[in-house]
Amino acid sequence: MAANFSGSLTQDSDEVTEMFCEACERHDDGYATAVAFCVECQDYICVICQRYHKRQFKTHKIQDSKSMPQDFYFEKCSTHPGKLIKFYCSQCNKEACQECKNNDHKNCSDVNHLPTLASDIQKSDELTNFSKNMDQLSKDIKDTEKLLDAKSEVIKKQEENATFACKEQSNKLIATYKQHHQDLIDDFDKKMEDTIAKLKKERSKLIQMSSEKGRKFEEKVGKAESNMKEEVVKTNTDFKKVKSEHLNLVGNLKALTVDLEQARKFGKNCELFIKWKLAKQMCEHIQVTTYQIQHYSIQRYKLNIFDIPLNVKSLENQTRFFSLDKVHASAEERKISFNFDISHEFDSITSLLVLSEHTLLALDYNRCCLVIFRLEKSKEEYIKERKFNSKPWGITKVSHHKVAVTFTDERMIRLITFAQDMEVLDITEIPGNGCCSGIAYSNNHFVVSYWLTGSIKISSISGRIVKSFDKDDNGQNRFTYPVYLTISPDNSMIYVSDWSRNTVTCLTYAGEVNAIYKDDQLKNPQQLAVDEYGSLYVCGRESNNILQLSHDLSKIKILIDKRHGIIRPTSIAYCQNTKRLFVGMNQNSKIKVFLM
Incomplete structure (x- = not known):
């Protein structure tokens, strides 16, 4: 339509x-x-x-x-x-x-x-009635508005009355309360009149005793505070000395520079020669001292306030109120940022090693080779590969140009010596004493893990077994598959990862267990690395993360995970000079490099 x-x-x-x-x-x-x-x-x-x-x-x-x-x-x-x-x-x-x-x-x-x-x-x-109803409704609405205005006035008045009554009652209650206490005081004063002398004497003694106890308590707390301040100052004294020594170095270097410039300016060659020789010796000392200052670790601490019941008896009996608890540098949380990727034809990286600030070594297990990289500021340069007849597993630094590599299948350790250009000069074979896997070098000895027997052995550099740790006090195997280990910076502790038990164990060189770390966020732990402060970094292959632990294996944080591109990490190495952390992954052609 x-x-x-x-x-x-x-x-x-x-x-x-x-x-x-x-x-x-x-x-x-x-x-x-x-x-x-x-x-x-x-x-x-x-x-x-x-x-x-x-x-x-x-x-x-x-x-x-x-x-x-x-x-x-x-x-x-x-x-x-x-x-x-x-x-x-x-x-x-x-x-x-x-x-x-x-x-x-x-x-x-x-x-x-x-x-x-x-x-x-x-x-x-019907429409006429409806219109009338509408008119009536309009009138009702207007009348309702007047009614609401009237009720608003009533409500307002009620609010004012209630507020006034509340305030009046509050004042009355406070006055009554004060009067009650005043009555108590007046009653006490009335009773005191009967034995005025006795009560005044007792009151005097009470005031004197309270004053004396208060003075002693203030002295005790003040002394504790003073001792704490002294301990804080004492803790930072060494750092102040370090800063002072640095200022002396700056002054000495400036003076040497001025002397050399003046001798060169006036053409006094003999004087220039002598000053140059003296300056050379002095600069060597300055360089060594500067390195020590750069790597000086400050003492970290936190104030521990004791939980004391807040009553007179407890406060008077308390002898210590707070303490200064030292915090190990390894317990400080590290922050990381991605630096760059190292790409190569990797198949299965089992171990990484920073040989020097500019040299990184990687063991490729399936390809039976050692891969050598030259490290620059923000990239890497592949140098060469060294092929082997069997599969390498663990690697450790022996000296600036020498490393030791374990070959599990051959039950062999090989000492590899490099030239300045990283050409292999010599390979010496040492008995592995079993299916050796993880290896670390410390105090002129090798510390080696054996995954088949679940044991840790310390041997001389020639391969002679000095100590062996395999059983606990109950005669049970201490480890199941201890595939990797590393040594603390002070060469006092051995850290072992057991990929079957999902644990990291801290051992002394006497074989005593100091701590064992285990939680659900670390699965199938692999290679470990330590920094100069003693913080431990552990690869969790199946948990796809890198954990940071303190020197006593307290958990600090998950440092790296999948969000950083890490999948099934197996190998890790740390460079102290450049603050870089290198992470290798299973069946992955890249090594991830992070700045710390």
């Missing part, structure tokens, strides 16, 4: 509308002006359609243009956008198009043609 809204306006500005033939729109998709209305079909029809409609439906009642409903409703159905709303269901209180009437309201008994139904709405008592 098509609808048209006329653009012309009547003199009274009423919109002139006309209805179009619904049959034309429905069957021909066209439109013509409606001149009649079929009461039974409830359709508007044009002149032509009226003629055919009368022939086809002779019994239908047809209203002409004057008597047909004139109040047209042109809103479209929300469910059927192409249909006009023509009906209203009084039973459902809902408007409907022809489709809605046929489908949704077919069982409703009171569905009427909307224009017909609304034709007498203007004269209906």
Whole structure:
């Protein structure tokens, strides 16, 4: 059905509308002006359609243009956008198009043609009563506003009264409370009058005793505070000496520079030669001392405040109130940042070793080779590979140009000596005394782990066994698969990773167990590394992380994990001079390099 809204306006500005033939729109998709209305079909029809409609439906009642409903409703159905709303269901209180009437309201008994139904709405008592009700409702709303204003005044007054009463009662309670205490004091004063002399004497003694105890307590606390300050100052004394020594070095170097420049300026070659020789000796001393200052470790500590019950008896009996607990440098959390990747044709890196600030060694187990890299500031340069006839596992530094490598299958340790350009000068074979895997060099001895027997052995550099640790006090195996180990910076402790038990064990050189670390965040531990402060770094192959532990194996933090690109790490090495941490991974062609 098509609808048209006329653009012309009547003199009274009423919109002139006309209805179009619904049959034309429905069957021909066209439109013509409606001149009649079929009461039974409830359709508007044009002149032509009226003629055919009368022939086809002779019994239908047809209203002409004057008597047909004139109040047209042109809103479209929300469910059927192409249909006009023509009906209203009084039973459902809902408007409907022809489709809605046929489908949704077919069982409703009171569905009427909307224009017909609304034709007498203007004269209906119901609409008149509704308008009156609307007027009454408007009046009620205005009256309600006045009522709310009146109630607001009541509420405001109630609030003011309650606030005033609350304040008045509060003042009364406080005054009563004070008066009660004053009554207690007055009562005491009244009783005191009976034995005034005795009570005054007792009071005097009480004041004197309290004053003396208070003075002694203040002295005790003050002394404890003073001792603590002295201990803090004493702890930092060495650092002040180091700073003073550094200032002396700066002054000495400046004086040497001035002397040499003056001798060179005036052309006194003999004097220049002597001063140069003296300056050379002095610079060597300055260089050594500067290195020591750079690697000086400050003493870390924290104040431990004792938990004391806050009552007079406990405070008077307490002899210590706080202590200065030293914190080992290894317990400080490290921060890392990615530096760069070292890429190569790696297959399975079992061990890494920093031979010098500029040289990194990597053992590739499956490719049976030792890979040598030259390290620069922010990249690496591949130097060469050294092939072997069997698979290498562990590596340790013996000197600046010598390393020791374990070969598990051959049960052999090989000493490899390099030239200045990292060419191999010599290889010496040493008996491995079993399926040797992890290895470290310390105090002119090798410390070697044996994964088949679950033991740790200390041997001379020629291979002679000095000590062996395999059983605990109960005769049980101390380790299952101790594949890697390393030594503390002070050469006093041996750290062993057991990949089967998921543990890291700290041993003394006498074989005593100082600590064992184990938790769910370290799975299948592999190679270990230590820094100059004694912090221990452990590869968790199956947990995909690197853990930082303190020298006594207290957990500090997870230093590196998958977020840093680490997957199944197996090898790790640390360079003290450049503060770099190198991490190798299983079946991965890259070594990750981090700055600490």
